[in-house]
Amino acid sequence: MDGCVEVKVKAAEDVHEVVIRVPIRSTLSEVKLILSKAVERPEVMQEGIFLTEGGKVLQDVQKLGPKRTLLFTGAPLFPPPEEIPPATIEDFDPYDQEQLIESPRTLKACEAEGVDPEELFHTPPQAYIGRGLPKRIARLRYEFFEALREDTVEIVKRARNLIIGEEELPWSASVASHGGNWGGALAAQPYPRTHALFQDMSVMLAEGRVYERPKVALPNTSGNAFIASTSWPVDPDRPAHILSALTGRDADMSTGNVLDQSEDMLKQLAALERLPAGKGEQVRGLPLRTANACGLQLGENARVLRRAHRARRDVLKNQVAIAEAQCDLVDRHLEEVEFLKEHRDQKTKAAMPTWTSGVQKDNASAAAKREDYWQERRYAVHLSLVDDEASRREMMQTLTNRTLDRERQVANMRNFTKLHFARSWTERRTAWGKNHLAVMKGQASLSAAIIEKHAAGAKRVEEQQHRKQILIDYRREFKSLRKALTDLAAEREIKRHDYRRQAVADELFTLSQEAAHRVQATRGSRADIAQAPGSTCGRFPRFDWGRFGAEAVATAGPGPAGSARMRHAGGGGFARSVSDTMLSTTSVLR
Numbered sequence: 278m279d280g281c282v283e284v285k286v287k288a289a290e291d292v293h294e295v296v297i298r299v300p301i302r303s304t305l306s307e308v309k310l311i312l313s314k315a316v317e318r319p320e321v322m323q324e325g326i327f328l329t330e331g332g333k334v335l336q337d338v339q340k341l342g343p344k345r346t347l348l349f350t351g352a353p354l355f356p357p358p359e360e361i362p363p364a365t366i367e368d369f370d371p372y373d374q375e376q377l378i379e380s381p382r383t384l385k386a387c388e389a390e391g392v393d394p395e396e397l398f399h400t401p402p403q404a405y406i407g408r409g410l411p412k413r414i415a416r417l418r419y420e421f422f423e424a425l426r427e428d429t430v431e432i433v434k435r436a437r438n439l440i441i442g443e444e445e446l447p448w449s450a451s452v453a454s455h456g457g458n459w460g461g462a463l464a465a466q467p468y469p470r471t472h473a474l475f476q477d478m479s480v481m482l483a484e485g486r487v488y489e490r491p492k493v494a495l496p497n498t499s500g501n502a503f504i505a506s507t508s509w510p511v512d513p514d515r516p517a518h519i520l521s522a523l524t525g526r527d528a529d530m531s532t533g534n535v536l537d538q539s540e541d542m543l544k545q546l547a548a549l550e551r552l553p554a555g556k557g558e559q560v561r562g563l564p565l566r567t568a569n570a571c572g573l574q575l576g577e578n579a580r581v582l583r584r585a586h587r588a589r590r591d592v593l594k595n596q597v598a599i600a601e602a603q604c605d606l607v608d609r610h611l612e613e614v615e616f617l618k619e620h621r622d623q624k625t626k627a628a629m630p631t632w633t634s635g636v637q638k639d640n641a642s643a644a645a646k647r648e649d650y651w652q653e654r655r656y657a658v659h660l661s662l663v664d665d666e667a668s669r670r671e672m673m674q675t676l677t678n679r680t681l682d683r684e685r686q687v688a689n690m691r692n693f694t695k696l697h698f699a700r701s702w703t704e705r706r707t708a709w710g711k712n713h714l715a716v717m718k719g720q721a722s723l724s725a726a727i728i729e730k731h732a733a734g735a736k737r738v739e740e741q742q743h744r745k746q747i748l749i750d751y752r753r754e755f756k757s758l759r760k761a762l763t764d765l766a767a768e769r770e771i772k773r774h775d776y777r778r779q780a781v782a783d784e785l786f787t788l789s790q791e792a793a794h795r796v797q798a799t800r801g802s803r804a805d806i807a808q809a810p811g812s813t814c815g816r817f818p819r820f821d822w823g824r825f826g827a828e829a830v831a832t833a834g835p836g837p838a839g840s841a842r843m844r845h846a847g848g849g850g851f852a853r854s855v856s857d858t859m860l861s862t863t864s865v866l867r
Contacts (some may be wrong), residue, residue, distance in 0.1 A: 306337035386436035424470040552710035715826025
């Protein structure tokens with residue numbers, strides 16, 4: 278193009294730049310217009326600003342002149358990205374929980390089929406796992422809802438294809454201008470995958486599968502003769518008489534000795550637990566209670582006692598500290614009093630005039646001596662009180678320590694007594710258990726075989742009962758899922774009826790309005806409102822109402838929204854609107 282030059286427009290904020298051709302005598306406003314068309318951004322005209330190299334703003338009325346490079350700010354210098362089309366039922370990702378289905382046809386198909394768009398997305402198996410819920414039930418629910426979701430997707434796809442097919446008909450423009458598409462005639466919704474899943478599940482509901490389990494043959498063995506010794510050694514460290522052991526001169530009553538004996542006692546109980554005699558039904562609780570009394574409870578009592586003694590020592594320490602602090606306060610108070618007295622005496626002597634007679638001087642000296650004497654006595658009394666307080670604190674500490682030692686000794690004596698009797702019982706029970714083990718050793722194989730046989734039978738019966746319970750739960754879940762499918766299908770069927778009933782009501786309302794306008798136009802009213810200006814397509818009534826079309830025309834009203842619009846149309850009620858609709862339909866068909 279003649280008289281045009283190339284101008285490079287560079288962005289001031291980034292590295293983008295654009296080269297455009299503009300007339301040589303154009304203004305910056307014209308350059309901005311050409312730039313907005315080049316980058317396909319209309320906002321360049323309102324928000325764009327040209328700058329100089331120094332950052333000053335260039336006015337739009339200025340000429341381009343010799344400038345061939347311009348700085349630009351306020352809008353991007355690249356074309357806007359292409360808009361992503363809304364997701365449809367054909368290309369949406371069911372595993373993306375953040376995605377939204379915004380396609381009008383898909384949403385229309387969902388509404389026509391009574392489907393919530395959220396039902397089209399996949400739910401992971403972890404969402405069906407709950408506390409106390411068996412994994413097989415959770416898996417069954419997941420497979421059911423996944424099959425139902427896939428069937429729902431196919432239903433929505435089929436409805437969407439019907440809507441697309443209606444839009445491609447020759448009279449689709451008339452349909453779209455008067456209420457839109459209805460999604461085809463009403464028919465039963467198919468659920469092939471869900472019913473196939475139910476068919477596969479029904480195979481697992483046969484009760485004969487509960488007893489399908491092989492039986493294990495058990496060996497038939499008999500007992501053998503036995504010869505064994507029944508004398509067992511006794512612990513020599515255990516005293517024969519507990520009172521003499523506790524009250525003796527060389528008795529060790531320390532807490533460490535108690536803990537050592539408690540540990541030995543627990544080891545003996547552990548050895549008893551390893552014997553068959555220590556696991557019988559009648560004596561099962563005795564070792565446990567003994568271990569609790571001589572182990573856990575004993576240690577807990579020791580910790581509680583130490584905690585209580587520590588608290589009492591802390592209280593004693595705080596009491597001693599408070600008493601010492603009070604003594605210090607009294608000492609400081611007396612020092613302040615003494616200091617003030619000396620200061621007062623000095624001031625008094627300094628301000629006192631000379632004695633006029635010897636009697637005054639003698640009396641003053643005698644009074645000063647009496648005052649010094651009483652001050653010395655007060656100080657001596659104070660020292661005596663301080664010493665008494667120190668003696669009281671020491672005595673209180675001594676008494677507290679003796680009390681705590683006595684309580685600890687009493688607790689240790691009680692613990693030693695518990696350990697003594699527990700050890701006696703444990704040794705007797707251990708000796709009996711070893712004897713019993715030796716006596717029953719010859720019959721071990723036969724008893725083991727019988728017990729194994731009984732256990733296998735009991736386990737088999739228990740397993741059968743467990744399988745029956747699983748079967749019952751499986752059947753119950755099967756029925757609940759089948760009922761859930763029935764309820765969901767019924768709910769969707771109601772929504773589909775309501776949707777098409779509303780569509781019929783809207784169609785009848787539109788036809789009644791057109792008939793009312795034509796009647797008014799023929800009576801001499803404004804004729805320009807009888808037909809929309811510029812309308813080139815004919816008006817076709819819709820009769821693809823499905824199973825309920827007749828009852829919708831005969832009995833059902835147009836619904837809340839349609840009724841309100843009919844009342845405002847001024848047609849004289851629903852009966853008159855229906856009659857006008859029939860007249861309009863007859864005239865169109867002619």
